[in-house]
Amino acid sequence: MSLQSGARRALRQALVSTRPHLHHHQTPKRISPSPLPSAKYFTTSPRFLKDEETSGKEGQYARTDHTIQVSYPGPSSSQLPPTDNLVKGIGHGGVPTLPTFSLQGKVGVVTGGARGLGLVMGQGMVISGADLAIVDLNKEEASKQAQLIVETFKRDNPTAARLPKITTHYADVSSPESVVSCIRDIVAAHGKIDSLVTSAGFTENFEAVSYPFDRVQKLWGVNVDGTWLFATEIAKHLIERKAKGSMVFIGSMSGAIVNVPQPQAPYNAAKAAVRHMAASLAVEWAKYGVRVNVISPGYMLTALTQKILDDNPDLKEKWTSLIPQGKMGKPEDLMGPVTFLLSDASSYVTGADLRVDGGYTCT
Numbered sequence: 001m002s003l004q005s006g007a008r009r010a011l012r013q014a015l016v017s018t019r020p021h022l023h024h025h026q027t028p029k030r031i032s033p034s035p036l037p038s039a040k041y042f043t044t045s046p047r048f049l050k051d052e053e054t055s056g057k058e059g060q061y062a063r064t065d066h067t068i069q070v071s072y073p074g075p076s077s078s079q080l081p082p083t084d085n086l087v088k089g090i091g092h093g094g095v096p097t098l099p100t101f102s103l104q105g106k107v108g109v110v111t112g113g114a115r116g117l118g119l120v121m122g123q124g125m126v127i128s129g130a131d132l133a134i135v136d137l138n139k140e141e142a143s144k145q146a147q148l149i150v151e152t153f154k155r156d157n158p159t160a161a162r163l164p165k166i167t168t169h170y171a172d173v174s175s176p177e178s179v180v181s182c183i184r185d186i187v188a189a190h191g192k193i194d195s196l197v198t199s200a201g202f203t204e205n206f207e208a209v210s211y212p213f214d215r216v217q218k219l220w221g222v223n224v225d226g227t228w229l230f231a232t233e234i235a236k237h238l239i240e241r242k243a244k245g246s247m248v249f250i251g252s253m254s255g256a257i258v259n260v261p262q263p264q265a266p267y268n269a270a271k272a273a274v275r276h277m278a279a280s281l282a283v284e285w286a287k288y289g290v291r292v293n294v295i296s297p298g299y300m301l302t303a304l305t306q307k308i309l310d311d312n313p314d315l316k317e318k319w320t321s322l323i324p325q326g327k328m329g330k331p332e333d334l335m336g337p338v339t340f341l342l343s344d345a346s347s348y349v350t351g352a353d354l355r356v357d358g359g360y361t362c363t
């Protein structure tokens with residue numbers, strides 16, 4: 001047994017031993033995020049509330065047990081990272097960099113951009129010069145964040161000749177009608193679309209034998225159909241315009257490895273599908289000048305996971321022990337990779353899977 005597989009086995013045992021033993025006939029109790037996040041993630045005996053009881057609530061799609069509610073922590077303004085270390089030189093001519101990394105003149109779309117990874121990648125696109133359309137189920141939060149990104153940009157670039165144009169749009173990415181109408185709105189607002197980042201997605205944990213099939217369909221609907229619908233509709237727009245374009249699908253390292261101990265087979269399968277969808281579309285659309293790549297993040301600390309893990313230092317310690325860099329990723333770690341893949345700096349890169357996981361999948 002290798003050192004790594006030994007470490008994985010030890011981790012699996014440690015985490016499974018923290019897992020509460022719920023029986024299928026038991027109704028899970030409401031529990032606060034602390035001190036049992038494992039109950040939230042690993043329970044296999046969910047009791048579902050009706051849609052009207054949960055709709056509009058944080059994490060409604062990603063919650064295995066709908067009686068558990070973990071609020072997104074902090075005010076909207078705390079979700080964006082500090083930009084001081086990012087903007088030095090950008091637009092000021094202070095730090096030389098390849099001009100091909102710029103997204104100036106491009107219009108980017110980010111799905112699931114109201115929060116989490118999508119929000120921060122969207123901000124990275126704006127800092128790199130793009131105009132942005134943020135798409136999300138939660139349009140209200142998207143609009144608050146859009147305003148904050150513009151305010152931050154103004155503060156960081158007081159002499160900028162032009163402010164970025166950021167619009168927000170409602171869509172349920174798993175609905176073909178909703179996607180078509182959303183893309184029509186974006187083109188009406190911006191005149192065109194050049195790039196796409198698909199970050200709308202969610203995960204949840206059930207053992208396969210007790211995974212309700214309607215939940216599997218919902219998960220594939222958002223993660224897989226949602227990626228397909230946005231990509232194909234925007235490809236039609238690019239092909240019609242005879243314009244080059246670049247797409248980045250947000251996959252996951254779970255598309256290449258199986259995380260332990262949390263059971264999440266449909267999510268892993270969905271992310272593997274997203275990865276191979278990107279490679280297939282990259283080949284099919286190369287003749288149109290449309291590039292398609294994947295970013296596969298590892299364990300990332302969004303505001304939500306930060307809060308859960310801060311309350312559970314042992315769990316954090318165990319997870320990070322498997323990451324060669326010894327730490328979880330930050331959303332801003334995706335700013336550079338997404339900018340690279342959307343920009344002309346990567347013009348000969350298509351069909352690639354860029355893993356941003358601190359080395360996790362190497363072991």
Ligand SMILES: NC(=O)c1ccc[n+]([C@@H]2O[C@H](COP(=O)([O-])OP(=O)(O)OC[C@H]3O[C@@H](n4cnc5c(N)ncnc54)[C@H](O)[C@@H]3O)[C@@H](O)[C@H]2O)c1
Binds near residue numbers: 118137172297
């Ligand atoms: N956070 C991680 O550690 C991690 C690791 C690997 C991959 N990922 C992937 O990155 C992506 C973003 O994850 P996150 O952690 O930022 O999640 P998040 O829950 O913080 O953000 C997801 C956003 O997508 C939106 N959304 C969900 N369903 C939607 C739908 N049907 N239509 C439109 N918008 C919808 C949500 O409203 C939310 O704003 C997901 O695809 C996820 O699988 C995350």
